[in-house]
Amino acid sequence: MDLEKYKHVISDAIKAEIEAKIxxxxxxxxxxxxxxxxxxxxxxxxxxxxxxxxxAVLNKEKIQTGVFNFDxxxxxxxxxxxxxxxxxxxxKSAIGIAMKNEELAMKKYTALxxxxxxxxxxxxxxxxxxxxxxxxxxxxxxxxxxxxPEVW
Numbered sequence: 001m002d003l004e005k006y007k008h009v010i011s012d013a014i015k016a017e018i019e020a021k022i023x024x025x026x027x028x029x030x031x032x033x034x035x036x037x038x039x040x041x042x043x044x045x046x047x048x049x050x051x052x053x054x055x056a057v058l059n060k061e062k063i064q065t066g067v068f069n070f071d072x073x074x075x076x077x078x079x080x081x082x083x084x085x086x087x088x089x090x091x092k093s094a095i096g097i098a099m100k101n102e103e104l105a106m107k108k109y110t111a112l113x114x115x116x117x118x119x120x121x122x123x124x125x126x127x128x129x130x131x132x133x134x135x136x137x138x139x140x141x142x143x144x145x146x147x148x149p150e151v152w
Contacts, residue, residue: 006120033089036091050131095143099139102135
Protein backbone atom coordinates (compact mmCIF):
# COMPACT_ATOMS: atom_id res chain seq x y z
CA MET A 1 0.00 0.00 0.00
CA ASP A 2 1.35 3.40 -0.84
CA LEU A 3 1.82 6.07 1.78
CA GLU A 4 -0.94 8.33 0.43
CA LYS A 5 -3.54 5.57 0.64
CA TYR A 6 -2.40 4.80 4.20
CA LYS A 7 -2.64 8.49 5.15
CA HIS A 8 -6.15 8.64 3.72
CA VAL A 9 -7.29 5.66 5.82
CA ILE A 10 -5.82 7.08 9.02
CA SER A 11 -7.22 10.55 8.22
CA ASP A 12 -10.71 9.05 7.85
CA ALA A 13 -10.30 7.30 11.19
CA ILE A 14 -9.26 10.61 12.78
CA LYS A 15 -12.37 12.28 11.34
CA ALA A 16 -14.54 9.52 12.82
CA GLU A 17 -12.96 10.04 16.26
CA ILE A 18 -13.58 13.79 15.99
CA GLU A 19 -17.22 13.15 15.06
CA ALA A 20 -17.60 10.81 18.04
CA LYS A 21 -16.04 13.41 20.33
CA ILE A 22 -18.45 16.10 19.09
CA UNK A 23 -21.39 13.69 19.49
CA UNK A 24 -20.48 12.99 23.12
CA UNK A 25 -19.93 16.70 23.82
CA UNK A 26 -23.35 17.53 22.34
CA UNK A 27 -25.03 14.80 24.39
CA UNK A 28 -23.29 16.08 27.54
CA UNK A 29 -24.70 19.56 26.92
CA UNK A 30 -28.23 18.22 26.49
CA UNK A 31 -28.43 16.04 29.61
CA UNK A 32 -29.85 17.34 32.88
CA UNK A 33 -28.07 14.99 35.28
CA UNK A 34 -24.57 16.24 36.27
CA UNK A 35 -23.23 12.68 36.69
CA UNK A 36 -24.19 11.81 33.11
CA UNK A 37 -22.86 15.12 31.82
CA UNK A 38 -19.51 14.22 33.36
CA UNK A 39 -19.67 10.71 31.92
CA UNK A 40 -20.27 11.95 28.37
CA UNK A 41 -17.55 14.57 28.79
CA UNK A 42 -15.26 11.69 29.78
CA UNK A 43 -16.31 9.77 26.65
CA UNK A 44 -15.50 12.87 24.59
CA UNK A 45 -12.05 13.06 26.17
CA UNK A 46 -11.48 9.37 25.34
CA UNK A 47 -12.34 10.03 21.70
CA UNK A 48 -9.94 12.98 21.76
CA UNK A 49 -7.21 10.64 23.03
CA UNK A 50 -7.97 8.25 20.16
CA UNK A 51 -7.72 11.17 17.76
CA UNK A 52 -4.29 12.05 19.18
CA UNK A 53 -3.09 8.45 18.93
CA UNK A 54 -4.15 8.23 15.31
CA UNK A 55 -2.64 11.64 14.54
CA ALA A 56 0.67 10.45 15.97
CA VAL A 57 0.43 7.33 13.80
CA LEU A 58 -0.30 9.49 10.77
CA ASN A 59 2.58 11.86 11.46
CA LYS A 60 5.12 9.01 11.62
CA GLU A 61 4.60 8.69 7.88
CA LYS A 62 5.30 5.00 7.84
CA ILE A 63 3.05 2.03 7.74
CA GLN A 64 3.06 0.16 11.02
CA THR A 65 0.49 -2.52 11.57
CA GLY A 66 -0.03 -5.25 14.12
CA VAL A 67 0.03 -2.75 16.98
CA PHE A 68 -3.37 -3.61 18.46
CA ASN A 69 -4.33 -7.10 19.49
CA PHE A 70 -7.42 -7.02 21.69
CA ASP A 71 -9.50 -10.18 21.54
CA UNK A 72 -11.66 -9.41 24.57
CA UNK A 73 -15.31 -8.95 23.70
CA UNK A 74 -18.29 -9.66 25.94
CA UNK A 75 -20.64 -9.21 22.94
CA UNK A 76 -23.07 -7.46 25.29
CA UNK A 77 -23.46 -4.57 22.88
CA UNK A 78 -24.89 -6.86 20.24
CA UNK A 79 -27.73 -7.84 22.57
CA UNK A 80 -29.22 -4.37 23.05
CA UNK A 81 -30.83 -1.77 20.82
CA UNK A 82 -29.30 1.69 20.53
CA UNK A 83 -30.74 3.73 23.42
CA UNK A 84 -32.34 7.08 22.62
CA UNK A 85 -30.56 10.27 23.58
CA UNK A 86 -32.73 12.32 25.91
CA UNK A 87 -32.20 15.00 28.55
CA UNK A 88 -33.46 12.61 31.25
CA UNK A 89 -31.62 9.43 30.22
CA UNK A 90 -30.25 7.11 32.87
CA UNK A 91 -26.69 5.83 33.33
CA LYS A 92 -27.49 2.48 31.68
CA SER A 93 -28.71 4.24 28.52
CA ALA A 94 -25.73 6.61 28.51
CA ILE A 95 -23.23 3.76 28.63
CA GLY A 96 -25.36 1.83 26.15
CA ILE A 97 -25.02 4.64 23.60
CA ALA A 98 -21.25 4.72 23.99
CA MET A 99 -21.05 0.92 23.79
CA LYS A 100 -23.16 0.81 20.62
CA ASN A 101 -21.07 3.58 19.01
CA GLU A 102 -17.90 1.56 19.65
CA GLU A 103 -19.60 -1.55 18.24
CA LEU A 104 -20.53 0.31 15.05
CA ALA A 105 -16.99 1.63 14.63
CA MET A 106 -15.56 -1.86 15.21
CA LYS A 107 -17.93 -3.36 12.63
CA LYS A 108 -17.09 -0.65 10.10
CA TYR A 109 -13.35 -1.31 10.32
CA THR A 110 -13.87 -5.09 10.37
CA ALA A 111 -15.94 -4.90 7.17
CA LEU A 112 -13.33 -2.69 5.52
CA UNK A 113 -10.60 -5.18 6.47
CA UNK A 114 -12.62 -8.13 5.15
CA UNK A 115 -13.31 -6.40 1.85
CA UNK A 116 -9.80 -5.13 1.26
CA UNK A 117 -7.40 -6.89 -1.09
CA UNK A 118 -4.32 -4.86 -0.20
CA UNK A 119 -2.66 -6.81 2.65
CA UNK A 120 -1.11 -3.75 4.29
CA UNK A 121 -4.32 -1.73 4.16
CA UNK A 122 -6.20 -4.78 5.45
CA UNK A 123 -3.81 -4.85 8.43
CA UNK A 124 -4.45 -1.15 9.11
CA UNK A 125 -8.22 -1.72 9.11
CA UNK A 126 -7.80 -4.79 11.32
CA UNK A 127 -5.78 -2.76 13.81
CA UNK A 128 -8.42 -0.03 13.87
CA UNK A 129 -11.13 -2.66 14.42
CA UNK A 130 -9.11 -4.12 17.30
CA UNK A 131 -8.73 -0.69 18.89
CA UNK A 132 -12.49 -0.12 18.69
CA UNK A 133 -13.13 -3.64 20.05
CA UNK A 134 -11.05 -2.74 23.10
CA UNK A 135 -13.07 0.46 23.61
CA UNK A 136 -16.29 -1.55 23.24
CA UNK A 137 -15.08 -4.08 25.79
CA UNK A 138 -14.39 -1.32 28.32
CA UNK A 139 -17.87 0.10 27.76
CA UNK A 140 -19.38 -3.37 28.10
CA UNK A 141 -17.63 -3.81 31.45
CA UNK A 142 -19.21 -0.56 32.66
CA UNK A 143 -22.59 -1.50 31.20
CA UNK A 144 -22.67 -4.87 32.95
CA UNK A 145 -21.81 -3.18 36.26
CA UNK A 146 -24.68 -0.68 35.84
CA UNK A 147 -27.31 -2.79 34.08
CA UNK A 148 -26.93 -5.87 36.24
CA PRO A 149 -26.04 -4.65 39.75
CA GLU A 150 -27.66 -7.71 41.32
CA VAL A 151 -24.70 -9.78 40.07
CA TRP A 152 -22.36 -7.79 42.31
